[in-house]
Amino acid sequence: MPVIKATDAEFAELLEQNEKVVVKYYADWCGNCRLFSPKYKRMAVAMQEQGIKFLDVNAETSPEARKLANVTNLPFFAVFRNGELLETVAASKEEAVAALISRLN
Template sequence: MPVTKATDADFQTLLETNDKVVVKYYADWCGNCRLFSPKFKRMAEAMQEQGIKFLDVNAETSPEARKLASVTNLPFFAVFRNGELLDTVAASKEEAVAALISRLN
């Protein structure tokens, strides 16, 4: 399952229509965000059989989606189950994001 770009316009709908969601919050100016993008895409492809939806959200242009996860730093990751925020992490290490995603199982 590829990573889906989400905005404030469709973020809530994506949370409601997918049981398990992983969100990467980023900004265009964020170097670590850009460096993590290929890793995030690889993780999404590796986990496509598990029914987890992976979303990319621009934290600067989607303030409502950003508020839902209380984004403090970038890149910032959040996991949602059944539309509810489960946990977050501000990190650029793949291991930290993998540990966060494992909370969905």
């Protein structure tokens, strides 16, 4: 499963269980979020062998996960290593998200 839908209930556990995690925060009403979804799934499949977990988090229904990354805009991306927030970006450009993900290496 390349992209895991996560809620507040399992978010902390997923961060603990996986060394490298990329999170896309979205909302159902966000057009740019929907447009970026296929690109995000493609990135997840392409990086599956690198041990990076890709999560989708609804920013409206998961306030704890949203606060953890200080989400300011949507779509919003965050990378975590060993449960610690490394960096974030609010963007809908694939290059910006790829640059963010490269911080995990």
